[in-house]
Amino acid sequence: MENNLITEDKQKNKLEKAFEILKTMASKPSGLIGLTIVLFHVVLALTSPYIAPYDYKAISPNTMLLAPSAEHWFGTDSLGRDVFTRTILGGRTALTVTFFGSLIALLWGGLLGIFCGLVGGKIDDVVMRVVDAFLSIPWILAMLLIVSLLGTSTEVLIPALGFFYGKGIVRVARAATHDVIAKDFIVSARARGHSNMSIIWNEIIPNVRDAILVEGAMRWSWMLLGFSSLSFLGFGVSPPTPDWGLMISNARGLMSFAYWSVIAPIVGLSSLIIGINLTADAFAKALGIDRSTKAPV
Amino acid sequence: MNEIIESVKNLSIGFNSQKGKQISILRNVSTNIKKGETVGIVGESGSGKSTLALAMMGYIKQGLFHLKGECLFKSEDLLKMSSRQLEKIRGRKIAMIPQNAGQALTPNLKIGYQIDEALRLHTDLKKTERDKKISELLNKVRLPSPETMAFRYPHELSGGQQQRVAVAMALAGKPDLLLLDEPTTGLDVTTQAHVLELLRFIAKDTGTSMIYVSHDLGAIAQVSDRIVVMYAGEIVLEGPARKILKEPIHPYTYGLLKSIPKLSLAGLPASMPGSQPQPGSINEGCSFYDRCNLANDNCKKNSPDLEHIKELDTNVRCFNYKELINQNNNLQTSITKKTNNSEANEVLKLKDVSISYAKQKFFDQLLNKISDQNPTVKDINIDIKKGETIALVGESGSGKSTILKSIAGLLKTKDGQIKFENDRILSSDLKMRNPNDLRAIQLIFQNPDESLNPNHTVEQILSQPLKLYFNLSGEELKKNIIDLLKKVRLGEFYMSRYPRQLSGGEKQRVAVARAFAAKPDIILCDEVTSALDVSVQAAVLNLLQQLKEDLGTTYVFVSHDLAVVRAISDRVAVLYQGRLCEIGPSQNVYKFPSHPYTEVLLGAVLEPDPDIKPKLVAEDIVEEKPPEKGCSFQGRCPRKIGDICNSEVPPWQIGENGNAIRCHINIEELASLQQ
Incomplete structure (x- = not known):
């Protein structure tokens, strides 16, 4: 409590604030590791087309299943393609699809949750029961249905993933809204006669934004896993596009004697997921909404 | 020693x-x-x-x-x-008694068990001795029926009783x-x-x-x-x-x-x-x-x-x-305040207002009515004159904040009417009120930490009502905000601050400024000083009085603190269990004769003077529901005269000082009893 008494007189603009948060995140080893991994993956995804040593779709019977060497760092796969090239390119689709998917999930889930939290009553009841019903459907089956009906293009995958991962955010946003809704500043805005939209925009969103963003970051890592599972099952992106899920699926039968072609994409995928998770945790801690605080003794 | x-x-x-x-x-x-x-x-x-x-x-x-x-x-x-x-x-x-015993007691363990735990830790007594000790301790802290008290859960006790249990636990280790x-x-x-x-x-x-x-x-x-x-x-x-x-x-x-x-x-x-x-x-x-x-x-x-x-x-x-x-x-001195002129017109009238928290039954919902025979607030008749400060006083559960919410349109009334200016009926539903009526009635809350959005700067906070009611923007908006800050004695540089960068008193000043931004006729003050430090409280009270004298605003002031009410109000209404007990000019309510409840309240006020001891005339029982018939204060009244108190609603009697008292005891008799 006494810590709060020290206040900074200087006003910070938004950029400085964002920098401050990043600094706090990086001040702990777990946050620093997470940020580094995510940054590494993003930079790789941006630059990989220019640094890839081979053509990702060049099939060559002469170089089938070569072990890692100076020429092929991560070896080659069953069609003779360079695994290193395909691994560094494999993150691009996954990152793009899941990033935009998460944005969509955040938007619709967050707004619907805030709205339900604010209006309450029957509308809230009905919407939440529908969300519950969707939560009870195994999403992968529903996804398979959508993908087999509409195809596997990114235009289908992004909104579909965004929809399925957003329903969890509805609950988080609604709960966060309930935390602030009983506060007097909302009552005060109501008594003044502000419209619901104005209350949501001015009073609620600034107070629930952090909680929803953290939840969105967590969803991003889950979506990444979900997207790769789809590819693994053959319902994600179509060959010969390099993709981690697809690469694991193709190489898993040869695991016993050509382990290199399956290990590289697994490391890529899991490191990115761990990185995002660590970053999200550090983000939550930096914003001060981490619930796992130690009890005072 | x-x-x-x-x-x-x-x-x-x-x-x-x-x-x-x-x-x-x-x-x-x-x-x-x-x-x-x-x-x-x-x-x-x-x-x-x-x-x-x-x-x-x-x-x-x-x-x-x-x-x-x-x-x-x-x-x-x-x-x-x-x-x-x-x-x-x-x-x-060394034992400690915490501030909030309700939170310090484990909610799912019985009182007796929790005291027993303290005894086991701090003494070497055997089981039978400990049991005896528990009832001894409960007796010592004067809890009613200590035998059954040990088998109750913390939530079954009132705040005062919980605090007594905490005292008993602290005493366990001698x-x-x-x-x-x-x-x-x-x-x-x-x-x-x-x-x-x-x-x-x-x-x-x-x-x-x-x-x-x-x-x-x-x-x-x-x-x-x-x-x-x-x-x-x-x-x-x-x-x-x-x-x-x-x-x-x-x-x-x-x-x-x-x-x-x-x-x-x-x-x-x-x-x-x-x-x-x-x-x-x-x-x-x-x-x-x-x-x-x-x-x-x-x-x-x-x-x-x-x-x-x-x-x-x-x-x-x-x-x-x-x-x-x-x-x-x-x-023993104070700043005299200007009282309003008593010939002013009534600006707000509460007529037979009843408010119920009961949940509507399905059938009633269809008919859009509330059928609660024993509502939380019942039969409130108060006429509020322009420019006066009227205070609603009572302990928690007396319905004072409930009435305030109804005036603000945040809570629907069950019966009765709220009339605003020239006897125009004001809907108790916020959505049915026109924007000008909404502007005319503003609220100030108890805790400025909760009533100011923590993510807004003072400028954003004050611009909300200005934008909403007067459509101001740009330079004009800024000028108005600076004016408002000046009115509450805050400098221009406060505009860019966040609430967390302000002290409690400064925050409450911002809340006051926000209420005045709407140029209201009536301001509803809900315990506005009870979250503040004493020296700050005095400053806020003086500020409110000054603004009132300058702008002619009417205050409806809700408080549990009789001394604060005495300082700021022109008229006082004493409430118990959502029913009016006494109403009158404040200098008279604080004199005898008064309603027995007012007497109890006045007796319990703690003054910073070792010579003035509180007079404890009634039990501190907490009643959960108002009685269905008779006088609302029948359960605790130290001057109860008999069955008539339980069966009939007491009549209003007007004392010679001009304060109205609702009691079965004749007002002159009451005066001689209390002398």
Whole structure:
């Protein structure tokens, strides 16, 4: 409590604030590791087309299943393609699809949750029961249905993933809204006669934004896993596009004697997921909404 | 009696700021607690009083560090002990009673079990002995039917009863020293008086030393033998309770005592300028320098030491204390306020208003009616004149805030009408009101921490009503905001601050400014000063009065604090269980004859004067529901005359002073009974 008494007189603009948060995140080893991994993956995804040593779709019977060497760092796969090239390119689709998917999930889930939290009553009841019903459907089956009906293009995958991962955010946003809704500043805005939209925009969103963003970051890592599972099952992106899920699926039968072609994409995928998770945790801690605080003794 | 059981020597506690600077929040504190003595530690929030009290049981909050000094309990330093050693002392030798017993008790364990747990830890008694001890303890803290009390859960008890259980638990280990951290702060006035009476009795009966920490000089005055006044982490005055309260020789204590509203004074209390400096902001000079009217150049440069004055048995930290000796007769003064002219028109009328919290049944929902025979608030008739301040007074559950919400349109009424200006009926539903009516009635809330959006700057907060009602923007908006800030005595530079960067008083000023931004006719004040420190409370009350005199606003002022109400209001309505008991001009309500409930309330007020003891005329029972018929106060009335109180609603009687009382006892008889 006494810590709060020290206040900074200087006003910070938004950029400085964002920098401050990043600094706090990086001040702990777990946050620093997470940020580094995510940054590494993003930079790789941006630059990989220019640094890839081979053509990702060049099939060559002469170089089938070569072990890692100076020429092929991560070896080659069953069609003779360079695994290193395909691994560094494999993150691009996954990152793009899941990033935009998460944005969509955040938007619709967050707004619907805030709205339900604010209006309450029957509308809230009905919407939440529908969300519950969707939560009870195994999403992968529903996804398979959508993908087999509409195809596997990114235009289908992004909104579909965004929809399925957003329903969890509805609950988080609604709960966060309930935390602030009983506060007097909302009552005060109501008594003044502000419209619901104005209350949501001015009073609620600034107070629930952090909680929803953290939840969105967590969803991003889950979506990444979900997207790769789809590819693994053959319902994600179509060959010969390099993709981690697809690469694991193709190489898993040869695991016993050509382990290199399956290990590289697994490391890529899991490191990115761990990185995002660590970053999200550090983000939550930096914003001060981490619930796992130690009890005072 | 003169044996010292705990002594604090040169204790400093601090923390490291984000910039890595070391900041102390307790500076060189030294004091002694004698055996059997009750010491009151008083100070405003942030003065370090709780930190000191906790250090006295060897506990330093997370994030804080022990810088220097020692806490000697029976000549052993608590701050150097291992947690094993401390375990043996805490509970057995030093016990603590927390502020909020409701949160300190485990909700899913029975009261008896929780006391038994304390006994098992701190004594070597056997099971049967412990059982006997439990009922003994429950008896000692005067809980009703102690036999069955042990089998109840905490939530089945009222706030006062929970606090008594906490006292019983603390007494289980027969401690030598009891630490009480604001033990009565969340309680109702009558309950508070009862709990304090109990504590005083226990101190005398068991010979336990007590350290009583509070911001409330009224409570401190009732229990303490000696008082320690803290300011900005230092002891500024220490001495016998009577001396401190009657003849304070430190300017801070003097100002503090003057800023407390008193029942005997009709006007507003004098306020102290400024607020307590934040830890780390004082580099040289006296910490009270900028608020002190005795200050001179010496005070700016040098900080005074705690000086012992033998003839007064007092320690004081001031260079100029001599100026305050023998001139304290003017403690009993107040600022007279302008009263409104009584011929003004009525601006708001409540006619037969009833409000129910009962859930509508399905059938009633279809017919859009509320069928509750015994609503929370019933038959409220109040006419409010333009420019007056009317206060609604009562304990928690009296329906005072409920009525306020209904006027604001936040709660639908069951029956009755709210009439605004020229007898126009105002819908009790917010959505049905037109924007101009919404503008005309504004609310100020109890806790500015909750009523200001933490993510908005002061500028954003104040621009909300200006944009909504007057469509202002750009330069004009900014000019209006600066004007508003000036009105509440805040500078222009506050515009870019966030609420967390303001002190409690400043926050409440912003809330006041926001209400006035709408240019309202009526402002509803819901316990607006109860979350504030005393010196700040006086300033806010004075500000509200000043604004009212300048702008002719009408206030509906809800409070549980009768002294505050006495200071600010022109008229008072006393409520019990959602029914009106008494209404009249404030100077008359505070005189006899009064309704028995008003009498109970007035008797329980704690004044910062050791000579004025509260009169406890009624039990502090908490009734959950208003009685279905008869007088609302029948359950607790000390003057109940018989069956008629239970069966018939008492008639209104108008006293010669002009106050109306709702009681079966004849008003003249009531007057002679109360004399």
